[in-house]
Amino acid sequence: MGKSNITDIRQHLEGHVGNKVQISANKGRKRIVLQEGVLESTYPCVFMVRVKEDRGSYEHQVTYMYSDVLTEDVVIEFV
Numbered sequence: 375m376g377k378s379n380i381t382d383i384r385q386h387l388e389g390h391v392g393n394k395v396q397i398s399a400n401k402g403r404k405r406i407v408l409q410e411g412v413l414e415s416t417y418p419c420v421f422m423v424r425v426k427e428d429r430g431s432y433e434h435q436v437t438y439m440y441s442d443v444l445t446e447d448v449v450i451e452f453v
Contacts, residue, residue, distance in 0.1 A: 380440045388416050394453040395423060409436065410453065
């Protein structure tokens with residue numbers, strides 16, 4: 375996404391609420407989680423994504439911090 379501070383990241387994401395996103399999250403120890411979902415909402419410190427599992431119709435929410443995007447532990451692409 376290439377933003378330089380948390381405020382820019384938050385404002386950018388607020389403009390994409392309701393859009394499909396693809397997320398790559400570094401969970402540590404060489405574990406990368408790839409998920410696709412819908413950017414559901416943004417809050418002062420976190421944003422929420424509704425993710426659908428590949429194996430069925432099970433949906434759940436995942437929450438990430440803007441600082442994760444800033445440090446590139448979470449990479450967001452808009453689909």
